[in-house]
Amino acid sequence: MPRTRISGTLSSPKVDLIIDTGNPFLNLTVDGFLKIGCVAATKAAAEEAYYIVKRGSISHHKFEDSLKKMCKEGAYWGTVAGVYVGLEDGVERIRGVRDWKNAMIGGALTGAVISAASNKNKDKIVMDAIAGSAIATAAEFINHFT
Template sequence: MPRSRFSGSLSTPKVEVMIDTGNPFLNLTVDGFLKIGTVAAARAVAEDAYDVLRKGNISRHKFEHSLKKMCKEGAYWGTVAGVYVGLEYGSERIRGTRDWKNAMIGGAMTGALVSAASNNNRDKIVIDAITGGAVATAAEFLNYLV
């Protein structure tokens, strides 16, 4: 039975956290969930902090709303990222090669899955699959440039 480990390191300006479940697919999926979920939660906090500073007051209700929004955004975008990373890794394993096509496949499948879970419009699902594939492919190409 695989052991679960938690390890992390903190060095400026990069924070790296890795959870070892003993399975590369699960490792990448959880890592994607944690990283993007944290970014989404931080964005929600920053947006609400700006709103509080602009209006000059905060209430218990606004604070609770902000906390719920932070958790909801983090969970949603973390899940989307986890699905994408898992599908990209699965594509890599099935195809036996590591290239930009895996990002395109993973992005398209993630876009279609997220869209299908939220609506039943077939045209919207296809458009979201195309968008997901295009965004993932563009991000992969940008990684090659940097």
Template sequence: MPHSSISGSVSSPKVDVVIDMGNPLLNLTVDGFSKIGAVAATRALAEDTYHIVRKGSVSSSDFEKTLKKTFKEGAYWGAIAGVYVGTEYGVQRIRGTRDWKNATFGGAVTGALVSAASNEKADKIVIGGITGAAIATAAEFINGWSF
């Protein structure tokens, strides 16, 4: 009986820029900041470009507003990523092991700090920590699965 098969692989493009700060903790924190910040800035830029194109005209005010939003989003999400990556790495170094518990703690600290920085009340800070822990833990488990 005839048999045929198709095999292949799909991979995403990889861009890796390394900034050596002389310390692994700082290196990972800056790397997380720059990568996630770039993604957030690109998303904000694409969103605003869509709105400008849909409107049909661009003004200097639109350009200035887009530029500010792009940098603000990049810095905001980059800072969150930097805190998460730095915290997770710090916990890994303290515990001496690399597992999902580091991600859970890193997510909890990051979620709580983001909520606290937003001038939230104590209950919201705790909920932010729980949410951050849940998201980071889920991401760690998903990344560990093989498909």
């Protein structure tokens, strides 16, 4: 029986925006903030578009609420990404080694810092540090093996 084989690649567009603050550490942090902040704002826009289509109409008030949600999500996730990128780079500079442990430590510190800024529950801070460490380490491994 004849077989057909399909081959191809899927790639995403590459967008690079270079902002030079004069400090390489700060450059990485700002870059992480902008890239992930834009992704989060786009996600919020897509969710809001879905709800608009589902309702069948949009009001001026709902439109303003959608814009506020996009900005809030972008700022939050951009901040998380900026903190993570900065901390991971800082850990790499301190340790003098580029490996997965930097992601693990940077993720743990990011989870703890972001959590501590939003609540005072020590157990929650520790759990968020563990989650941040696990997510960052998993992302590093996935990035390394693909």
